[in-house]
Amino acid sequence: MEKRKKLVELGLKVLNDIKNKKNPTIELPVRTLSNIYFDEKRRLIKIGNKFAKRSYLNIAFSRKFMQTLLVAAEAKKIIDEGVRISIRDLYYALKHTIGDTKENTFEEQSESDPIIEDLEAMLNLLREELNLNADRKGYMAGNIVLRDAGYEIDCSKMGSSGWAIPSNVEKDVIKFVKNEAEYVLVIEKDAVWQRLNEDKFWEKNNCIILTGKGQPARGARRLIHRLHHELKLPIYVLTDADPWGYYIYSVIKQGSINLSFLSERLGTPEAKFIGLTVDDVKEFGISKNVTIKLNENDRKRVKELMGYIWFKPREWQKELKEMLRVGYKLELEALSSKGIRFITKTYLPHKIENKEFLP
Amino acid sequence: MEKRKKLVELGLKVLNDIKNKKNPTIELPVRTLSNIYFDEKRRLIKIGNKFAKRSYLNIAFSRKFMQTLLVAAEAKKIIDEGVRISIRDLYYALKHTIGDTKENTFEEQSESDPIIEDLEAMLNLLREELNLNADRKGYMAGNIVLRDAGYEIDCSKMGSSGWAIPSNVEKDVIKFVKNEAEYVLVIEKDAVWQRLNEDKFWEKNNCIILTGKGQPARGARRLIHRLHHELKLPIYVLTDADPWGYYIYSVIKQGSINLSFLSERLGTPEAKFIGLTVDDVKEFGISKNVTIKLNENDRKRVKELMGYIWFKPREWQKELKEMLRVGYKLELEALSSKGIRFITKTYLPHKIENKEFLP
Numbered sequence: 001m002e003k004r005k006k007l008v009e010l011g012l013k014v015l016n017d018i019k020n021k022k023n024p025t026i027e028l029p030v031r032t033l034s035n036i037y038f039d040e041k042r043r044l045i046k047i048g049n050k051f052a053k054r055s056y057l058n059i060a061f062s063r064k065f066m067q068t069l070l071v072a073a074e075a076k077k078i079i080d081e082g083v084r085i086s087i088r089d090l091y092y093a094l095k096h097t098i099g100d101t102k103e104n105t106f107e108e109q110s111e112s113d114p115i116i117e118d119l120e121a122m123l124n125l126l127r128e129e130l131n132l133n134a135d136r137k138g139y140m141a142g143n144i145v146l147r148d149a150g151y152e153i154d155c156s157k158m159g160s161s162g163w164a165i166p167s168n169v170e171k172d173v174i175k176f177v178k179n180e181a182e183y184v185l186v187i188e189k190d191a192v193w194q195r196l197n198e199d200k201f202w203e204k205n206n207c208i209i210l211t212g213k214g215q216p217a218r219g220a221r222r223l224i225h226r227l228h229h230e231l232k233l234p235i236y237v238l239t240d241a242d243p244w245g246y247y248i249y250s251v252i253k254q255g256s257i258n259l260s261f262l263s264e265r266l267g268t269p270e271a272k273f274i275g276l277t278v279d280d281v282k283e284f285g286i287s288k289n290v291t292i293k294l295n296e297n298d299r300k301r302v303k304e305l306m307g308y309i310w311f312k313p314r315e316w317q318k319e320l321k322e323m324l325r326v327g328y329k330l331e332l333e334a335l336s337s338k339g340i341r342f343i344t345k346t347y348l349p350h351k352i353e354n355k356e357f358l359p
Numbered sequence: 360m361e362k363r364k365k366l367v368e369l370g371l372k373v374l375n376d377i378k379n380k381k382n383p384t385i386e387l388p389v390r391t392l393s394n395i396y397f398d399e400k401r402r403l404i405k406i407g408n409k410f411a412k413r414s415y416l417n418i419a420f421s422r423k424f425m426q427t428l429l430v431a432a433e434a435k436k437i438i439d440e441g442v443r444i445s446i447r448d449l450y451y452a453l454k455h456t457i458g459d460t461k462e463n464t465f466e467e468q469s470e471s472d473p474i475i476e477d478l479e480a481m482l483n484l485l486r487e488e489l490n491l492n493a494d495r496k497g498y499m500a501g502n503i504v505l506r507d508a509g510y511e512i513d514c515s516k517m518g519s520s521g522w523a524i525p526s527n528v529e530k531d532v533i534k535f536v537k538n539e540a541e542y543v544l545v546i547e548k549d550a551v552w553q554r555l556n557e558d559k560f561w562e563k564n565n566c567i568i569l570t571g572k573g574q575p576a577r578g579a580r581r582l583i584h585r586l587h588h589e590l591k592l593p594i595y596v597l598t599d600a601d602p603w604g605y606y607i608y609s610v611i612k613q614g615s616i617n618l619s620f621l622s623e624r625l626g627t628p629e630a631k632f633i634g635l636t637v638d639d640v641k642e643f644g645i646s647k648n649v650t651i652k653l654n655e656n657d658r659k660r661v662k663e664l665m666g667y668i669w670f671k672p673r674e675w676q677k678e679l680k681e682m683l684r685v686g687y688k689l690e691l692e693a694l695s696s697k698g699i700r701f702i703t704k705t706y707l708p709h710k711i712e713n714k715e716f717l718p
Contacts, residue, residue, distance in 0.1 A: 078699065084557050086550035089695040092649050096696070104648065133553055137496075139523060148518025159507025160532060164498060164523035167553065173519060191445035194492055194526065198443055289463065290451050336448040337455070340437065 003130065006123045007076040014069065025055035026068060028122040029261060036260045038309045043269035044254050045310070047121065047261040064115070070094050070105055071115045075130040084131045084168065087113060121261040126170065126222070133167040138220040139190065140165055141197050142208030143180040149173060155208070162197060165210075169223045179231050181208045185274070185348070186224060188214065188239040188248055192332045192343070199344045205352075208233070215248050218259075221266045224252060228268045235268050236352065241276035242329035243301035246311075246320075249273050254310050272357035274348070276330050278322045284347060290337045291328035298329060315358050362489065365482045366435040373428065384414035385427065387481040388620060395619045397668045402628035403613050404669070406480065406620040423474070429453050429464055430474045434489040443490045443527065446472060480620035485529065485581070492526040497579040498549065499524055500556050501567030502539040508532060514567070521556060524569075528582045538590050540567045544633070544707070545583060547573065547598040547607055551691045551702070558703040564711075567592070574607050577618075580625045583611060587627045594627050595711065600635035601651075601688035602660035605670075605679075608632050613669050631716035634706070635689050637681045643706060649696045650687035657688060672718050 010026065017024040028051065029035065035048040056065045074094055078085055085093070091109040098105060106112050116127050127134070139162035146153045148166070155163050166173070185207055187193045193211035196202070202209045208227065212220040227233050237252055239245030253271045255263025281291060294302070305311050306320045323329065335343045350356070369385065376383040388394065389409040398405045415424045433453055437444055444452070450468040457464060465471050475486050486493070498521035505512045507525070514522050525532070544566055546552045552570035555561070561568045567586065571579040586592050596611055598604030612630045614622025640650060653661070664670050665679045682688065694702045709715070 081699070083699055085554065085695065085699055086692065088550055088690075088692040089554065089699065092690075092692045092695040093699065095649055096646065097648060133550065136549070136553075148520060151516045151518040153518060153520075157510045159510040159512060160525045160527065161507060161512075161523040164520040166519045168519065190495070191447055191492065194495075195444065195448065287455070289456060290454055331447075331451075333445065333447040333451045336444065336451040340440070340442055340444055340448065340452065 001079070003123075003125050004076065004079050006125060007072050007079070007130075010072055010123070011069075011076075023055045023057040024065070025053050026065070026122070027051045027053055028118050031117070031121060031261065033257070036257055038254070040309075042264075043310070044263040044267045045257060045260045046255075046263055067106065067111065067115050068118060071112060072119060075119070075132070078131045084133055086133045087116060087127070090116070090132060117259075117261075124261075126218075126262065126265060128168040128170050128218070128222075135217050136165060136167040136219050137213045137217050138165040138211055139163065139193060139213075140208060140210045140223070142184075142202040142210075143206060144176065144208055145178040147175040147177050152177065156203065160194070160197065162193070162209075165217075165220050165223055167217070167219050169219050169226065171226075174223075174226075176226075176231060179233075180206065181233065182206050183234040183236060183352075184208045184210055184224065184227050186216075186235060186237045186252060186271075187211045187332075188237075188245055189332055192238070195340070196344055199341060201344045201348070204344075205349070212248070212252075216252065218262075218266065221252060221268075224271070225266055225268050228270060235271040236274040236357070237271055238274045238332065238348075239276070240329065240331045241278055241280065241323070242331075243298060243305050243320075243323075245276070246273075246305060246316075247301075250305075250308070250310055272359065274351050274357055276332060276335075277319055277358065278326055278328075278330070279319075280347075281326075281328075281330060284335075284338065286330070286334060287337055288328075290334040291330050294323070294327050294329055299324065313359050319358060360438070362482075362484050363435065363438050365484060366431050366438070366489075369431055369482070370428075370435070382414045382416040383424070384412050385424070385481070386410045386412055387477050390476070390480060390620065392616070395616055397613070399668075401623075402669070403622040403626045404616060404619045405614075405622055426465065426470065426474050427477060430471060431478060434478070434491070437490045443492055445492045446475060446486070449475070449491060476618075476620075483620075485577075485621065485624060487527040487529050487577070487581075494576050495524060495526040495578050496573075496576050497524040497569065497571045498522065498552060499567060499569040499582070501543075501561040501569075502565060503535065503567055504537040506534040506536050511536065515562065519553070519556065521552070521568075524576075524579050524582055526576070526578050528578050528585065530585075533582070533585075535585075535590060538592075539565065540592065541565050542593040542595060542711075543567045543569055543583065543586050545575075545594060545596045545611060545630075546570045546691075547596075547604055548691055551597070554699070555703055558700060560703045560707070563703075564708070571607070571611075575611065577621075577625065580611060583630070584625055584627050587629060594630040595633045595716070596630055597633050597691065597707075598635070599688065599690045600637055600639065600682070601690075602657060602664050602679075602682075604635070605632075605664060605675075606660075609664075609667070609669055631718065633710050633716055635691060635694075636678055636717065637685055637687075637689070638678075639706075640685075640687075640689060643694075643697065645689070645693060646696055647687075649693040650689050653682070653686050653688055658683060674717050678717060 030050040035050040039046045091112040141162040237249045255267035373383045394407040394409040450471040500521040596608045614626035
């Protein structure tokens with residue numbers, strides 16, 4: 001198993017340092033903003049090639065060094081036992097007082113979580129591959145059949161709930177068995193997903209509908225990535241017309257600054273933005289009544305987005321400027337003011353047929 | 360359909376008032392604290408029998424009167440169309456400017472949501488029965504087969520995800536087809552649920568495991584109620600040992616003050632509390648290291664709970680006093696400090712076999 005091998009190599013490296021009477025040292029990619037850049041060609045937020053040393057006999061690093069090895073050792077242990085645990089379990093499993101000292105290995109989970117990310121960046125592994133689970137949310141339905149932990153899940157037969165996207169969607173757990181869908185519609189809000197599911201939008205339009213319930217958890221982002229890269233499905237994203245919705249789209253598309261070291265596995269640069277846009281209000285004759293006035297915080301955030309390199313394409317600059325000009329935002333549910341089925345019968349078919357997307 | 364009939368009757372009543380040249384008036388239960396009590400016999404938080412009049416020709420009430428009829432009319436409309444919508448959709452569907460005035464029917468969703476609750480209390484119907492969806496969360500797995508919107512869902516074959524509990528679990532949507540499980544274990548935290556699901560706790564112990572992910576949404580509470588009342592399954596609740604966990608238990612058991620008018624349908628007074636308790640630390644030899652010191656907010660909340668009539672049983676008073684005395688709380692994941700499988704192999708079997716429950 002490659003992941004096990006990487007953990008063993010890390011341990012052997014430290015052991016060798018000790019045997020050779022060298023200061024035990026590990027190297028890991030710098031994860032601060034100074035080492036993060038936007039790869040224009042791949043269109044992904046990525047981590048650069050600066051590395052930092054973390055050594056045991058350096059008082060500034062010895063605590064973190066110890067913690068790193070503890071987390072790595074526990075990961076190897078649970079992989080060997082074949083169990084999956086939560087990142088909170090990991091914290092509690094490792095928390096103890098060291099020998100006769102009054103020093104605890106960890107005081108808070110906020111100490112162990114970044115160490116897990118260090119290991120992910122250092123070993124180029126997802127925490128899910130280290131058998132660690134975290135928060136999950138999101139649902140999916142459509143003409144696709146999966147295998148999950150040995151059971152066949154037909155996402156066209158999941159009733160009103162849909163299939164719940166698990167924390168870990170790596171290939172050894174979730175396998176794509178059969179797909180007939182032609183594209184994936186990613187929806188910001190679960191309430192809108194439920195509306196589309198009830199109308200069997202996925203059946204009538206032969207697609208997959210997926211919601212991340214707000215900013216998608218890693219499992220949902222990884223799943224979108226896999227659906228696109230393995231099944232060659234186009235990804236269309238539907239959010240509120242507001243800076244928060246646009247940011248959700250951008251994280252699905254090119255990854256995030258926080259998890260820049262994972263963008264290659266979590267990002268989907270070919271994703272397209274279907275809406276809502278400010279122009280939709282005019283184009284679809286939506287009443288001004290159901291728009292919401294931008295507040296100071298919204299305006300500030302729109303201006304921040306305008307500065308991000310990945311929002312530089314002219315269509316996005318135009319959209320963001322237009323939002324500031326008209327001074328309002330628009331929620332997905334506002335389409336209900338045109339009738340409950342307006343979104344499934346008019347809005348989405350029109351946008352998809354005419355390929356009215358933002359890049 | 361009974362629910363449709365109730366809505367029609369409401370409309371006819373108002374129409375009759377107008378025909379008879381009376382001030383159109385509706386009556387609804389008072390939902391303030393003054394009309395809420397704890398029914399000691401049923402062991403449920405309930406609403407009393409005070410009613411208030413809401414009439415059209417009373418300037419203090421005409422806006423709310425108009426809103427009540429709008430929501431009732433929309434509910435009837437979607438029931439007739441056979442569609443389900445979210446409470447946010449409802450708000451947007453109804454929001455408009457009235458005639459030539461500058462008055463909007465609703466300004467914010469915080470105006471339409473309480474009107475929905477008014478209708479629920481007035482008609483003794485759940486909003487789910489009015490075809491209105493809201494937030495959903497929670498998962499379930501175990502030896503039970505359901506029908507959801509016509510599809511058979513075998514909760515023992517749902518892989519790592521489990522079955523996602525929908526917003527609406529009423530009998531016309533979710534039917535119990537076959538049950539072999541002997542009890543239901545309700546778990547506060549999804550991470551712990553995932554651990555139990557991975558160990559197939561439900562298979563080895565022939566039970567159903569269910570998580571509400573924190574304070575359960577209405578769908579999950581209603582499902583627990585149905586599992587107990589229709590399938591006669593005992594309900595055991597597992598939460599953190601802290602006032603927030605205990606409160607989650609109390610809401611599952613006897614309902615909440617906010618939704619007192621629904622306790623008969625949402626509450627399960629026969630539910631038992633399995634843990635964690637403060638005594639578990641001593642009984643199971645859990646390291647003090649993984650307990651968390653109570654903060655001021657925790658202490659305040661514990662004292663509040665001690666005052667609630669439904670925490671008056673002597674076992675609960677003892678538990679709450681003991682928590683204040685030892686000065687710490689304990690999270691479910693802290694059991695991982697005794698080994699990852701301690702919860703499934705030792706803690707839960709011991710508690711259930713010995714019926715070590717709090718009432």
